[in-house]
Amino acid sequence: MPTPIRLRDLIRQIRAARTAADERSVVQKECAYIRTTxxxxxxxxxxxxxxxxxxxxxxxxxxxxxxxxxxxxxxxxRFTDKRIGYLGAMLLLDERTDVHLLITNSLKNDxxxxxxxxxxxxxxxxxxxxxxxxxxxxxxxxEKLLKSSNAYIKKKAALxxxxxxxxxxxxxxxxxxxxxxxxxxxxxxxxxTAVVLITIxxxxxxxxxxxxxKLVPNLVRILKNLIMAGYSPEHDVSGVSDPFLQVKIxxxxxxxxxxxxxxxxxxxDILAQVATNTETSKNVGNAILYxxxxxxxxxxxxxxxxxxxxNILGRFLLNTDKNIRYVALNTLLRTVHADTQAVQRHRSTIxxxxxxxxxxxxxxxxxxxxxxxNTNNVRTMMKELLAFxxxxxxxxxxxxxxxxxxxxxxxxxxxxxxxxxxxKVLTTAGNYVQSDVVSNLVHLIPSSNELxxxxxxxxxxxxxxxxxxxxxxxxxxxxxGEYGDLLLQPDAEADDPLKVSEDEVVNVLERxxxxxxxxxxxxxxxxxxxxxxxxxxxxxEPRVKSVVSIYGSHVxxxxxxxxxxxxxxxxxxxxxxxxxxxxxxxxDIKKNMSSASLHNGVSNGSDEDLxxxxxxxxxxKPAQQQQQQQxxxxxxxxxxxxxxxxxxxxxxxxxxxxxxxxxxLGLPTDTSTMPxxxxxxxxxxxxxxxxxxxxxxxxxxxxxxALLKSDIPLITVFEKNGLKVDFSFERNGDQLTISLAANNxxxxxxDNFMFQAAVPKTFQLQMMSPSGSTIPPNSSGQITQIMRIxxxxxxxxxxxxxxxxSHGGVEINEQSEVNNFPTxxxx
Amino acid sequence: xxxxLLFSRQGKLRLxxxxxxxxxxxxxxxxxxxxxxxxxxxxxxxxxxEWRDLKIVYKRYASLYFCCAIExxxxxxxxxxxxxxxxxxxxxxxGSVCELDIIFNFEKAYFMLDELLLAGEMQETSKxxxxxxxxxQDLLQEAEDxxxxxxxxxxx
Numbered sequence: 001m002p003t004p005i006r007l008r009d010l011i012r013q014i015r016a017a018r019t020a021a022d023e024r025s026v027v028q029k030e031c032a033y034i035r036t037t038x039x040x041x042x043x044x045x046x047x048x049x050x051x052x053x054x055x056x057x058x059x060x061x062x063x064x065x066x067x068x069x070x071x072x073x074x075x076x077x078r079f080t081d082k083r084i085g086y087l088g089a090m091l092l093l094d095e096r097t098d099v100h101l102l103i104t105n106s107l108k109n110d111x112x113x114x115x116x117x118x119x120x121x122x123x124x125x126x127x128x129x130x131x132x133x134x135x136x137x138x139x140x141x142x143e144k145l146l147k148s149s150n151a152y153i154k155k156k157a158a159l160x161x162x163x164x165x166x167x168x169x170x171x172x173x174x175x176x177x178x179x180x181x182x183x184x185x186x187x188x189x190x191x192x193t194a195v196v197l198i199t200i201x202x203x204x205x206x207x208x209x210x211x212x213x214k215l216v217p218n219l220v221r222i223l224k225n226l227i228m229a230g231y232s233p234e235h236d237v238s239g240v241s242d243p244f245l246q247v248k249i250x251x252x253x254x255x256x257x258x259x260x261x262x263x264x265x266x267x268x269d270i271l272a273q274v275a276t277n278t279e280t281s282k283n284v285g286n287a288i289l290y291x292x293x294x295x296x297x298x299x300x301x302x303x304x305x306x307x308x309x310x311n312i313l314g315r316f317l318l319n320t321d322k323n324i325r326y327v328a329l330n331t332l333l334r335t336v337h338a339d340t341q342a343v344q345r346h347r348s349t350i351x352x353x354x355x356x357x358x359x360x361x362x363x364x365x366x367x368x369x370x371x372x373x374n375t376n377n378v379r380t381m382m383k384e385l386l387a388f389x390x391x392x393x394x395x396x397x398x399x400x401x402x403x404x405x406x407x408x409x410x411x412x413x414x415x416x417x418x419x420x421x422x423x424k425v426l427t428t429a430g431n432y433v434q435s436d437v438v439s440n441l442v443h444l445i446p447s448s449n450e451l452x453x454x455x456x457x458x459x460x461x462x463x464x465x466x467x468x469x470x471x472x473x474x475x476x477x478x479x480x481g482e483y484g485d486l487l488l489q490p491d492a493e494a495d496d497p498l499k500v501s502e503d504e505v506v507n508v509l510e511r512x513x514x515x516x517x518x519x520x521x522x523x524x525x526x527x528x529x530x531x532x533x534x535x536x537x538x539x540x541e542p543r544v545k546s547v548v549s550i551y552g553s554h555v556x557x558x559x560x561x562x563x564x565x566x567x568x569x570x571x572x573x574x575x576x577x578x579x580x581x582x583x584x585x586x587x588d589i590k591k592n593m594s595s596a597s598l599h600n601g602v603s604n605g606s607d608e609d610l611x612x613x614x615x616x617x618x619x620x621k622p623a624q625q626q627q628q629q630q631x632x633x634x635x636x637x638x639x640x641x642x643x644x645x646x647x648x649x650x651x652x653x654x655x656x657x658x659x660x661x662x663x664x665l666g667l668p669t670d671t672s673t674m675p676x677x678x679x680x681x682x683x684x685x686x687x688x689x690x691x692x693x694x695x696x697x698x699x700x701x702x703x704x705x706a707l708l709k710s711d712i713p714l715i716t717v718f719e720k721n722g723l724k725v726d727f728s729f730e731r732n733g734d735q736l737t738i739s740l741a742a743n744n745x746x747x748x749x750x751d752n753f754m755f756q757a758a759v760p761k762t763f764q765l766q767m768m769s770p771s772g773s774t775i776p777p778n779s780s781g782q783i784t785q786i787m788r789i790x791x792x793x794x795x796x797x798x799x800x801x802x803x804x805x806s807h808g809g810v811e812i813n814e815q816s817e818v819n820n821f822p823t824x825x826x827x
Numbered sequence: 828x829x830x831x832l833l834f835s836r837q838g839k840l841r842l843x844x845x846x847x848x849x850x851x852x853x854x855x856x857x858x859x860x861x862x863x864x865x866x867x868x869x870x871x872x873x874x875x876x877e878w879r880d881l882k883i884v885y886k887r888y889a890s891l892y893f894c895c896a897i898e899x900x901x902x903x904x905x906x907x908x909x910x911x912x913x914x915x916x917x918x919x920x921x922g923s924v925c926e927l928d929i930i931f932n933f934e935k936a937y938f939m940l941d942e943l944l945l946a947g948e949m950q951e952t953s954k955x956x957x958x959x960x961x962x963x964q965d966l967l968q969e970a971e972d973x974x975x976x977x978x979x980x981x982x983x
Contacts, residue, residue, distance in 0.1 A: 078971050123945070127946040128945075192949065234954075235953055
């Protein structure tokens with residue numbers, strides 16, 4: 001076989017190849033050649049061939065057939081061979097191949113070699129590619145080398161031990177005895193590797209951490225010597241002596257001082273010294289300061305030191321080097337919760353960073369800004385953040401908008417400012433706003449009564465110019481639908497009074513519906529709004545009706561269904577239209593939604609329609625959540641009451657039960673979907689409900705009379721601790737009406753009073769709303785509640801009661817059974 | 828440190844040192860991903876980025892990118908110094924190093940790295956000591972080569 005070509009000639013050949021195909025052919029030819037030579041067991045040139053193979057491997061070609069050759073090289077007595085062999089082992093083998101186990105013997109031999117460089121090679125390889133098995137086999141050898149007198153070997157052994165411990169933490173104990181003495185060395189390499197070794201031991205095992213705590217004075221002394229020692233050319237980097245060692249020591253001090261006031265105490269001086277004496281003109285100095293700041297923040301340092309640390313970070317923020325600014329922002333973000341006051345001082349610098357050219361710096365500055373917002377600075381901060389929102393990358397806009405919303409909600413100095421700000425957010429962030437912001441805003445608007453007119457006018461102005469921004473259009477459509485009548489009222493005080501006619505408003509909504517820019521959700525909002533306007537704008541009714549009927553044949557199922565139902569509402573159920581389309585009542589489900597957005601800024605069912613398929617007015621999804629919660633709590637009650645099951649032992653959710661009950665009796669059965677969905681409406685303030693119901697039905701008594709007139713005697717079912725509950729009865733065939741009266745003769749009032757009851761399976765129980773939830777003391781008032789029981793089978797009536805209330809700050813839960821119903825009640 | 832990569836402006840890998848065990852195809856994927864990510868960054872951007880759960884520290888020297896992946900708890904600024912130290916060592920060794928030196932003498936670049944870092948941590952903070960060790964090992968090699976040359980021609 002001719003002499004194999006030299007490595008550099010091969011490299012030259014490969015680089016000379018013009019195309020990828022050329023290169024591939026050169027490589028393949030050489031690989032084939034190399035494979036043949038390997039088979040021929042040629043010792044002389046094996047080294048050269050493996051080197052070539054390694055180069056080929058780096059280019060990305062497979063080279064696994066060289067693995068065994070590496071082993072042969074390692075076993076060779078020549079240093080050159082070993083060098084390439086070990087390099088090959090480190091590059092071609094990894095823990096998962098079986099071949100590497102075969103090296104273990106060679107490694108063991110080489111670790112006992114006379115030449116320190118061979119020992120070094122072996123340790124280096126072991127520190128690179130050891131598997132758990134290899135670690136166990138060779139840990140003893142490494143430990144022996146750790147005690148060698150040769151600094152070169154010692155430092156490599158220390159790092160090798162470090163690697164082994166990370167792989168197999170159990171082996172830590174072997175190395176602990178030898179480690180302590182390492183810190184007394186003068187050699188910086190040994191010192192450094194010793195510190196690294198001790199650090200990993202302390203990180204992995206709290207016991208070892210305790211064991212090494214006594215090293216703190218030693219470490220402090222070493223660090224001090226480093227700083228004070230003056231110029232040492234060997235270890236100097238830009239005027240700082242051995243910054244690498246300083247950083248490692250600082251890191252170990254951090255771990256030793258965490259949660260330990262005594263240790264932290266002893267470090268205070270040296271940390272202050274390092275913080276004040278280090279040169280900050282070059283990156284090295286800043287690297288040390290950075291590590292110092294991290295250490296100060298983590299240990300139990302005194303407050304002066306912490307302020308010093310935050311000030312260092314503040315100075316970093318002003319540094320021209322972007323890397324330093326990045327590092328400062330990162331660290332501030334991590335520590336701002338602990339030292340908010342100190343960080344506030346640097347707020348203006350952080351706000352400046354919002355305009356930094358580097359995107360990761362901008363993002364960190366944004367997050368930091370959100371954490372720093374408080375009631376004092378909310379106005380200025382929001383202004384800056386709005387400017388940021390405008391220019392930032394699309395990937396940040398949703399998060400920024402959602403966070404701005406929650407921040408505005410928490411710290412808004414006034415309702416009007418809040419609304420204005422939210423409008424600006426919507427217009428600036430455009431389509432990037434997540435739908436949780438939309439729904440939150442929609443819940444927010446009804447809560448500020450005085451601003452309805454203002455908001456509806458603003459929103460109308462906004463969308464009459466531009467309907468491309470979906471979230472804005474959605475909020476605007478909803479608001480116009482709800483408060484469209486306010487839009488028509490002239491507003492003399494405003495600087496620019498908006499004169500708008502019904503037709504214009506309907507035009508806008510129609511445009512939204514028809515436009516290609518609007519997505520389906522927006523169109524759904526629009527059609528709902530239009531429908532609501534049919535009652536608010538009396539003149540536009542025929543127009544709305546015609547628009548709605550057009551959409552009855554729309555391609556999208558959802559839209560079509562709504563249009564058809566609304567059309568039906570115009571037709572047969574016209575009498576109900578006014579009631580159904582009444583103003584939405586205030587709901588406190590806002591709490592659920594805003595807490596969700598605060599925590600993860602993810603929308604609750606993003607593109608999913610917030611409104612149920614068949615319910616025009618209410619937002620059923622949040623209500624459904626509540627409904628589910630209710631159902632869960634009612635099933636809980638059933639469990640507690642020990643299986644006396646009843647179809648509807650309702651926990652006191654007053655208005656809903658009212659509605660369910662009354663509408664159940666009243667509505668025609670075709671729109672059977674209507675009552676149930678109306679029943680899922682969120683709790684409504686009593687007033688509007690009564691209006692609605694009054695217009696629809698003969699009024700039903702909602703508040704129970706104190707006593708039912710009847711010849712059935714009343715019974716006391718519960719009397720304890722001043723609380724007395726009486727039942728009075730009225731019988732009407734199978735139906736029994738019980739009125740309960742709860743009295744409080746104690747000297748303190750009973751709040752959050754809740755009465756629950758369960759009856760046997762054969763009965764049907766319905767609970768009406770109680771008159772209130774607080775029983776005033778000293779029998780000055782009472783709570784009344786009505787229950788209806790159906791007893792078709794005329795069985796013996798039994799009942800279990802559960803009473804919850806808070807009395808004098810103490811939560812009281814009572815349970816009892818009622819077995820003493822008069823026979824005339826159930827027979 | 829979990830790994831160090833050196834690659835050219837065209838995305839060609841010049842050196843890869845892994846301090847964690849990974850499968851070959853994973854390594855390839857990571858190299859590809861990081862090279863593209865770093866090559867698309869503009870010169871004004873900062874030297875650190877977040878990738879998976881690691882921090883990537885990179886610095887460009889002439890036509891070569893030196894890229895290190897460190898853990899979340901490591902100090903980025905000192906890693907920049909480590910990279911700089913490595914470049915200084917190569918510079919001293921090759922005498923004003925350029926990319927070609929690293930291409931044609933890749934095994935020497937590896938040897939130098941192995942004298943500076945072990946298991947991802949720095950083992951020697953003195954430039955002098957590192958260069959001394961490399962020089963001594965090179966001498967050993969040369970002595971062996973001379974010996975074998977002499978043996979081959981029958982003079983030893």
